[in-house]
Amino acid sequence: MIHRFEIALKDTLDDPRGDATQHQARNFLALGLEKVRTRHVIKFDADLDDAALVALRAALTDPVVEVSALGQLPLPDCDWVITVGFRPGVTDNVGRTAAVFLCDLLKRTPSSWATPPHAFTETLYLIWGAADEAEVRRLASELLANPLIQHIEVQSSADYRAAHVDLSVPRPGDQRRPEAPEIVLPHEDAALLALSRERTLALTLPEMKAIQAQLEQPEVRAQRERVGLPAGPTDLELEVLAQTWSEHCKHKIFNATIHYRDEDGGERTIRSLFHTAITSSTKRLAKKLDWLVSVFHDNAGIVAANKDWNLVFKVETHNSPSALDPYGGSITGIVGVNRDPLGTGIGAELLTNTWGYCFGSPFYQGDIPEGLHHPRRIRDGVHRGVIDGGNQSGIPYSRGFEVFDDRFIGKPLVFCGTVGVLPKTIKGRPTEDKEVRPGDVVVMVGGRIGKDGIHGATFSSEALQKESPSQAVQIGDPITQRMMAEFLIEARDAGLYRTITDNGAGGLSSSVGEMAERAGGAELELEQAPLKYAGLMPWEIIVSEAQERMTLAVPQEDLEALLDLATRREVEATAIGRFTNDGFFRLRYAGQVVGELPLSFLHGGCPLMELDARWEPPQLTVDDEVNARLASTNTSSFLLDMIASLELCSKELTCRQYDHEVKGLSVVKPLTGMRGDVPADATVMRVRHGENWGVVLADAIAPRLSDIDPGLMTRWVFDLAVRRIVAAGGTLGRIAGLDNFCWPDPVQSASTPDGEQKLAGLVRSCDALAEMVEALEVPLISGKDSMKNDSLRGGVKISIPPTLLISTMGWMDDVSQAMDLTPCPGDELIMIGETCGALGGSSALALLHERDGQGWMAPAPRTSGASSRATCKVVETILATGLAHACHAPHAGGLALAALTLSLAANTGVEIDLDALPAADGLGWRRKLFAESSGRFLLSIETEAVDQVVALAAQAGVPAARIGMMTSEQYVVLRAESECVAQVAVSALKERYEEPFRDL
Amino acid sequence: MTSKAPTVIIPTGFGINCEAETAEAFRRAGGNVQPLHLNDLVQQPGLLARAQILALAGGFSFGDHLGAGRVLANRLRARLAEPLSRFVADGGLVIGICNGFQTMVRLGLLPGGLSSNKLLAKPSASLVDNAHGRFYDGWVTLMVDPNSPCVYTRGMERLEVPVRHGEGRLIVAEQAEQHVVNKHLIPLRYADPETGKATQRFPQNPNGSFQAAAGLCDTTGRLLGLMPHPEAFLYRENHPLWRRSGETDEGAGLRIFINAVEVARRG
Structure with missing residues (x-):
């Protein structure tokens, strides 16, 4: 009733x-x-x-x-x-x-x-x-x-x-009889592909054929007959294979064989970008750095921060679900990435979250293709989802950013990250241990299984199309997860399970399938799995991505105690099978075998892709034209327009809806400055109460630079993400990095005629990444790629610009040495590092682009890992002397934005003498002002310390000079060639800074 | 006066999430702290009788579904009413921070005093959505009412602490307004940091509370609820301007917990 x-x-x-x-x-x-x-x-x-x-x-x-x-x-x-x-x-x-x-x-x-x-x-x-x-x-x-x-x-x-009082309820479920029918694989290629498409399997023709070939082997046929399986795959087997082999789970593009040709005709063949570019550089560093505990083979990377504690960090994207349902998709994104550290090693406690989004402009006036949401709505829903997810979980947010570009109207990028903390050992056992033994019981913990999130993994491996399935959307439940997480840590400390992993994309199929590899096999009794409602087919049970679930391997002798603790904590935990060592992933429903896949085929049977990549550099505008256009602007009003651009303006009101202080450990908050309205270069927090060591977090992203060269984009982003850690008091040698690639589909096809160019961009990005990792000695400890960020809805193809987020994590022994952005009036400003004039991809050119309606493509800044390293080292030395009041890493907007930022942070004026800036010979002052050269730091220090700081830089061969000061006046004043070239009132600056998002 | 450290019980679970810093605050203040899963407390209600302080920590108990603190208060009423009533009647100290404050108000514990049976009293105040309708995280300045019976704010004048909530706007039922004002049951008010005067201006006052109230106590002063988070200011480096200001080595929020432990120690 x-x-x-x-x-x-x-x-x-x-x-x-x-x-x-x-x-x-x-x-x-x-x-x-x-x-x-x-x-x-x-x-x-x-x-x-x-x-x-x-x-x-x-x-x-x-x-x-x-x-x-x-x-x-x-x-x-x-x-x-x-x-x-x-x-x-x-x-x-x-x-x-x-x-x-x-x-x-x-x-x-x-x-x-x-x-x-x-x-x-x-x-x-x-x-x-x-x-x-x-x-x-x-x-x-x-x-x-x-x-x-x-x-x-x-x-x-x-x-x-x-009307009568409405007493209808959306009661789900039906009375279908659970079964796993055979799917007869047709022999015609077109029919095979049609089957893949109709069932949202996202399997390619070679993959479908590999499945067919496997099933046609006589010994496979015989084995199937023995256990009562049909000759063809059951629907469940096909779904499990599709999920395991999805781009989302298998990273087929990163593992493909790629034939790369550059603009000069130089050719080479790369066998797995993942191995040649991503893991190899980190592995070489592992010989020098003694703190890499576990990288690339668990849910998140693990590093040793000191003798007692490990840190764990993972960043994920949740782009496709957020495009369909911004709130549900994004809350699932944050609550989902929380489960990565929770499922790393034997389970880490969750310390802090990060967020970052790429959207179309919320003020976009043009038409939105049918089936897509307006970027304003996406932005609103994504913020609410991630705010609710983190705030309700009691995990503080450390960092956040927003990037706007109308190419993200097709697919927004929603990055969510989580840092976890793990004691190095628990009861004498190293916590990175991931052992599973045959005979261990498979226990599913947390939420129940429904149809939510079915086909998430395969769906996100395709472009957004009008008929994308609605079940692919889930809504995360932070409270169920919080209760589960607390229960798991309690069970971990009591030693009640052997290992743990999360149920994310691919659900049980993925979590148990992966753990089975460690034991040598697994079998599940699917009718034991707790369901939200009746009527789920066996294949739906195994691939459902219903949220808030973890999978445990539990020794038989601990099972009773584990289940009892779960009951007392009101957390659902259910034994649903057992790990074996017979080499099979076997699924039963009510005693009948409904699927049996050899692990060797499940994990090793997917055919490798072979792809072509060809790099053609873009046409660039002549320098003189850019100079002339810049010279025609009024610099003072240009500066105000810059601070009022969507990218650089204040997001304080939004950021303050993210709880960044729960746990009481914050040291440098996401917002800094005297009024708390300027984003911090990096954030710092304690990790344990009563201890003074802390973690430092930063990130960097610059999709616009990819229009010129994704390789240069990568260098610039990597340098910035590292510099930001140093600016907050971190040190090279104690910084780890994470890579998150979000690319438009780089596989050449009828709908992607420029796939070879996009893939070439990926190769260049990976090459650059490997070089920067080694030059700065910042290893990559974890990463993720999302390779199909295109929309085909409404008959319009919209592809994102190639995007790489680098997230960095450092750690320091004493958080009282951390730096924030509170410069004092009277401080001298010192620029460390050289300014080169390249303006390509800069905020200044983006602003001109917006005004003129035409693109300004110019050479992009080149980043040298070696000189970036030298500059970082000098700044570390300077900060260690305690001479600096504030330290800032200039980024988008160059020196111009850095000066405005310091003014906003101090709530007072700034004077800059552009003639004094260490810069390439003959550089005009406008280029000095707006160039976004990497490897630079702007320090705010007491007058007495100037000579000492400049001398320290000179000793290391790093360019440095006093370029101005913080004043008590209420103006930002720029001088060049002995004249005042721009003057902006601090009040006007603040007004324009806050204006764009005041009403959103 | 006894030198024994008072026992502090901090229920955990169901989305309560400030238990670690609340425990740390009481530990530093000299308390003997017992974080305890709420279900374990329900199983062993006798533990409450042996404690001197009950701290309802901040968080999102049950996700704030159906309204902040409502589901937790319902569970406490259903499963712990008797021992909790006795604890309060026997002079036990109860502090509720943020979600804990919302829970105390829903239990009728605060402002209290209109009925003899405090716990089963109908609520006479409520904490509703902030006037601007959003969650807000920022630091505020609080001024202490020196005439308030509140034992936690003794000797204090002013406090800077963070707030982080979406439902912190205090509404007091008409029949209780006089009682609250006359008895000085508002020990802490949001104030303009320049003038030190109570204010309704956002963001100095993040929610638009009745009388700019940041907290509420009962007439004994032993029950306190407050929206801001003193337990998030235990270290000098918590303050947003710690690199510029001359704050002492300890975070100023600790004072509230030291007062509580002192009072509990004296009995």
Whole structure:
């Protein structure tokens, strides 16, 4: 029986949620509404008597601020009512908690009912003043709800009053009989490919044929017959193979054989970029650095920060789901990456999170292809999702960034990262240990399995198309995960399991399939797996990506204690199989074998790709033209336009919605400066209470530079990510890096005619990465690639620019030595490192591009790993003397932005003499000002220390000079050729800095 | 006065997430700290009788679903009402920070004083969505009401601490307003750092609370709830301007916990 409760704030109180809706309707959709009020509806599907219903209504209602009704509250004189609920099977976190609330209230357990209670939630929006139904529908589907996962009902107030109380609930599931039928593989190529496409398998023709060939082997046929399997694959086997062999899980492009040709006709063949570029440089460094504990073969990289503690770091992307449902996709992104450190070694505690997004402009005015969301909506949903995910998990955010480029309208990039901390040993056992023994029990812990997230791995391995499956969207549940994580750490410390891994992409198929390799086999009894609702087929159970689940290998003798602890912590844990050593991944349902795959074929049978790459450099604008165009601008107003660009302006109001202080360990927060409104170069936090050592985090990204050369982009980004750590007080030799490649599809095809060029860009990026890793001695400890960031929706192809995020993690013995950005008036400014004039890919040219509507492609800055290293070393020495008040690594916007940033940070003026800047010979002052040369630091120090600092740099052969000072005046003043070339009031600067996102 | 360290119980689990720093704060203040899973406390309610301080730490218990603190308060009422009532009646100290404050208000513990049975009293105050409708993380300046009976803020004038919440706007039921004001049950107010005066201006006042209240106590002063996080200011380096300001070696937030332990020690 369904019982509907409706709860509303008292009329006398403001409704911030309604007000926000009204505000957004005006700003986003240009809809002027008089008023919006919201109400909550909870529908309990439970057998309840009258007394229970009375008690429930009372408990659900705050008598101070709310009114409620069992049934319906009276409707005021509004014009429209919009009801938003979830579609069947979509995670309803509040509904799940409401069922717990009911059980607590009645002091009953769910199992004491014949049918355990369920609850479903809806939101009502009461609208005053909308003109017609079409407008209200638009409000509903473009602002309030996502039709992909939510059900929307729009009614006029008259219709709403006339209708019966709505007691429908989105109850999922059906009574299908679970089975795993044979899929007959056709012999024609076209039919094989059609099969792959129809089932969203994302398998290529050679891969389909490899499966066919495997099954045709006589000994395979015989073995299948013995266990009662059909000759062809079962649907389950095909799904498991598709998932295991997906680009998402198998990284086929990074492992492909690539024939590369450069612009001069030079050719070479690369056998696996992953091995030749990514792991080999780190492996060479491993001989010098003694802190690399586990790299590249676990869920996240592990480094030793000191004798007692290891640090773990992983960054992931969740791009495709965030494009479909920005909130659900992104909350799943952050909660999902949390499980990487949690599933690393024998399980790390979660310390801090990072975020970073690439979006189209939220102010984009053009048409959006059908099936895509407006970037403003994506941005809004992604922020909310990641904010909720991290804040509710009690994990502070350390860093965040946003990049805007309209090529991200097709697919936004949503990066989420998590640092974890692991004691070096627990009960004498090294915590990086990943042993699984035959006979260990497979235990699934956490959430239940539903149809959510089915085909996530295969779907994200394809371009976004109109018919992309809605089940690929999940909604993360931070509380279920937090409870699971606490339980796991408790079980870990009690030694109740042997090893752990997470269920992410590919679900059980991936987690158990990978752990089976360590033991030598595994078999699962799929009917044992706890389901959210009935009606799941065996293949759905095995590949479901339902969230908040981890897989454990548990010694038989510990099973009872583990399950008992789980019960006491209200965490679901279920034995669903056993690890073996017979070489098979075997799946049974109710005793019958529904799939059996040899591990050797599952993990080694996927054919390698062979690809061509050909590099053609882009046409660049002549230097003189760029100089002339720059000379025609008014520098003062150009500076203000720069600080007001989407990329460089203040995101303080957004950033402050991310909790960055929970745990009480923060040292250098994401926002620094005297007013706390300037992004910190790097963030610093303690790791353990009562201990003074800390972790330093930074990152860098610059997709625009890829238009000129992804190799130069990579060098620039790597240098910046490392410099930022040094600027905060970190040191080379104690910095680890992570690479996250997000590329447009680099495989040449009819829909990707420029695949060879895109792949060549990837090769150049990887080459550059390997060089920088060795030059700066910053090893890569973990990474991820996402290779299909294209959209084909609405008949338009939109591809992202090749993008590489480098995240860096350093560690320091004493956080009281950390640097932030609080320069003092009277400080002298010293630039360390040389300025070269290259402007390609710079913020200045991007701004001109925006003004002129035409591209300004110029040579991009070249980065030398060796000179970057020398500069970093000098700055380390200077910072160690304690002579600097502030240290900043100039980046986008060059010296211009660095000067403006220091002014904002100090809330006072800055004077710069461009003539004094150490720069290449004959460089004009505009180039000095706007060039984004790498390898530079801007220091703010006391006057007495200037000579000593300059001397320290000179000794090391690093260019350095005093270029200006922090003043007590309220102006930023730039001088060149003995004249004032620009002057900007600090108040105007602040005004323009805050302007763009003030109303979003 | 006894020299024995008072026992502090900090329930954990279900999305409570500030237990580590709250435990550290009480440990530094001289407390004998016992973080305890809420379900273990429900199983062994006798532990409460042997403790002197109960700290309801911050976090997102049950995800703030159905409203911040509501589901946790419901569970405490259903499963721990009796021992909790006795603990309060016997003069035990209870501090609720952020989500803990929201829970105390929903339990009717704060501002209290309108009914003899505090715990089962109907709530007479509520913490609702911030006036600007968003979660906000930032540092605020609090001014202490010297006339408040609150034992935690004794000897304090002013405190800089972080706030991090989306539902911190205090609403007091009309019939309780006089009581709250006359008895000085608002020990801490959001203030303009320049003037030291209570303010309704964002972001100095992050939520638009009644009387700019950042916290609320009962008439005994032994029950305190507050939205800001003193436990997130245990180190000099927590302060956003630590490299510039002359803060002492300890974080100033510790004072609240030292006061609590002192009072508990004296009995």
